Amino acid sequence: MKLRLAPLCALILISAAIGTITIPATLRAATDTSAPKVKLDTSLMGPRAIEDITHKNIIRDYGLAWQTMARALAENQRDLLENGYLVGFAKERLTQALEDQVKIGVRVSYSHGVHNLQGIFYSPDGSAMELRDTAQVHIQVLDGNRVVHNEQATLRFIVLMTPGADRWQVRYLQAVP
Amino acid sequence: MRKLPFTFLLLIFGGVGVANPAELRVPPMVTAGNTFSIATSGRGEADFYLVGPGHVARQKIRLGEEIRIAGTDVRISGRYLAILRSAEGNTSAAFFVSAETPASLSFLAHPSRVPVGESQGIGAVAFPLDKFRNLVLQPVDVRFELQAKDAPPVSLVVQTKSGVAWTPMDSSRKAGVALLTAAVNGFRSTRVIQQVAATPCGLRVKAQRTARGLLVETDPVRDCLGNPVPDGTIVSFTIIGRKGKSTVDAPIKRGVASTQIPDPGAASISVASSVVIGNEIRVGEGQ
Numbered sequence: 001m002k003l004r005l006a007p008l009c010a011l012i013l014i015s016a017a018i019g020t021i022t023i024p025a026t027l028r029a030a031t032d033t034s035a036p037k038v039k040l041d042t043s044l045m046g047p048r049a050i051e052d053i054t055h056k057n058i059i060r061d062y063g064l065a066w067q068t069m070a071r072a073l074a075e076n077q078r079d080l081l082e083n084g085y086l087v088g089f090a091k092e093r094l095t096q097a098l099e100d101q102v103k104i105g106v107r108v109s110y111s112h113g114v115h116n117l118q119g120i121f122y123s124p125d126g127s128a129m130e131l132r133d134t135a136q137v138h139i140q141v142l143d144g145n146r147v148v149h150n151e152q153a154t155l156r157f158i159v160l161m162t163p164g165a166d167r168w169q170v171r172y173l174q175a176v177p
Numbered sequence: 178m179r180k181l182p183f184t185f186l187l188l189i190f191g192g193v194g195v196a197n198p199a200e201l202r203v204p205p206m207v208t209a210g211n212t213f214s215i216a217t218s219g220r221g222e223a224d225f226y227l228v229g230p231g232h233v234a235r236q237k238i239r240l241g242e243e244i245r246i247a248g249t250d251v252r253i254s255g256r257y258l259a260i261l262r263s264a265e266g267n268t269s270a271a272f273f274v275s276a277e278t279p280a281s282l283s284f285l286a287h288p289s290r291v292p293v294g295e296s297q298g299i300g301a302v303a304f305p306l307d308k309f310r311n312l313v314l315q316p317v318d319v320r321f322e323l324q325a326k327d328a329p330p331v332s333l334v335v336q337t338k339s340g341v342a343w344t345p346m347d348s349s350r351k352a353g354v355a356l357l358t359a360a361v362n363g364f365r366s367t368r369v370i371q372q373v374a375a376t377p378c379g380l381r382v383k384a385q386r387t388a389r390g391l392l393v394e395t396d397p398v399r400d401c402l403g404n405p406v407p408d409g410t411i412v413s414f415t416i417i418g419r420k421g422k423s424t425v426d427a428p429i430k431r432g433v434a435s436t437q438i439p440d441p442g443a444a445s446i447s448v449a450s451s452v453v454i455g456n457e458i459r460v461g462e463g464q
Contacts, residue, residue: 047343089310093231093253100233108228120339124300125287130341141228141260143235148226149260149269158314158340160304172312174230175256177206177273 035063036112036135045119048126057168058129058161061085062117065170069094070110076102084164088171109140117159126163133157198266199223199240201259207246207274209254209309214243215270223263229274230255254311277307279317279362286357286368292375293352294402297345299323299370303359304341312340320360325349325372348372352404374404380455382414382448387437391460393425393446394435405432410450418444 038059042050065085072080078098081091101107113136121130134156141149160172199219207213217223219240227234227246231253238244240263251257251274260269283304291298301321305313319342322332328349335342348370349355355370378401385392393414398406412434414425418441427434434450443461447454
């Protein structure tokens with residue numbers, strides 16, 4: 001009987017142990033604030049054809065915008081939003097969310113898989129680009145240091161980007177069903 | 178007796194595994210700014226978190242009762258998380274907030290100055306927004322209208338796709354100010370487009386001796402549709418004479434370009450503006 005029980009006990013103990021190992025692993029993932037990997041497909045985008053340099057810059061700047069957003073939300077630091085990767089509605093809304101977070105001591109952490117961007121619209125004069133992002137993200141909501149929500153999800157976003165002096169800026173970002 | 182440790186472990190770990198945290202029932206979709214309720218199950222107190230794109234809130238609630246979410250908490254469209262933290266554990270549910278009906282427009286018109294008679298020379302792009310400035314992603318009709326002076330308005334309706342409507346438009350045949358308007362759901366946004374004469378057409382030069390030399394000037398400079406080419410447009414006069422070749426650039430003033438040059442003797446004078454070459458005249462001693 002002891003022999004039969006041993007594997008079961010071991011299994012239960014291992015399961016319990018995995019539980020304790022998983023928490024730091026997810027926390028580590030959620031505080032990963034490096035720029036996420038971004039892919040861009042412009043095969044269906046129009047009416048303007050995207051320039052090679054713009055293609056590269058969209059990938060770079062969208063990734064940096066997400067990095068900025070993830071860091072600001074995870075560290076509750078509004079001044080991080082001043083780097084110019086998020087502007088207009090996107091920045092205003094994020095600023096409001098950060099103010100709320102600071103007020104109640106909540107943080108939202110994002111860590112990323114790949115952001116797959118699909119170009120939808122590039123205005124004829126090159127002044128606006130609309131994209132759809134399908135992203136794998138790991139979201140944690142923390143109240144103080146306590147994780148109250150932990151989620152791995154595939155989310156879709158509608159993104160509006162406009163060119164600034166030296167970068168493309170995220171002006172509008174909205175999750176959609 | 179030997180089975181006791183196993184039963185004990187099962188009770189401990191099994192008990193943890195089957196603990197029933199309170200449940201949340203959220204509507205899958207809510208319209209921005211609308212008040213609604215979230216149903217909960219269970220008993221006792223819990224912390225409720227609402228985490229949205231521009232709003233994060235926490236409140237104490239009683240399990241088993243409905244949580245009323247004010248319209249002001251869901252003004253921004255996007256994905257929201259409703260989270261419960263109670264003694265039994267955490268539970269969460271996601272829902273989406275969609276935009277209200279269009280109440281304004283973000284309207285881009287390009288360029289601000291366009292030559293007359295240019296096919297698809299004007300680009301009009303409109304993003305309908307609701308009263309909370311959410312992008313309206315449901316298809317809506319946007320009416321674009323170009324109203325130029327002394328010309329009937331040109332209008333067309335374009336349905337938005339993924340929140341954007343755009344159309345190219347032809348500039349009209351008359352120079353002057355044109356108003357480009359985008360309208361949705363009774364809201365209008367207008368941009369001013371300056372329609373300017375196209376490149377000169379039939380550019381002609383003439384010369385006249387004066388006490389100071391030779392006055393070289395053009396006829397009134399117009400485009401092929403008869404619109405006066407704007408003052409400030411540069412016209413180049415090229416003089417080829419015995420002393421060689423020289424070029425004088427002169428801006429159009431009051432419809433004509435002119436310059437005073439020293440008498441070149443026998444010479445040929447030609448005129449050009451932009452990519453347009455005009456006529457050539459010959460002047461000589463005794464003329």
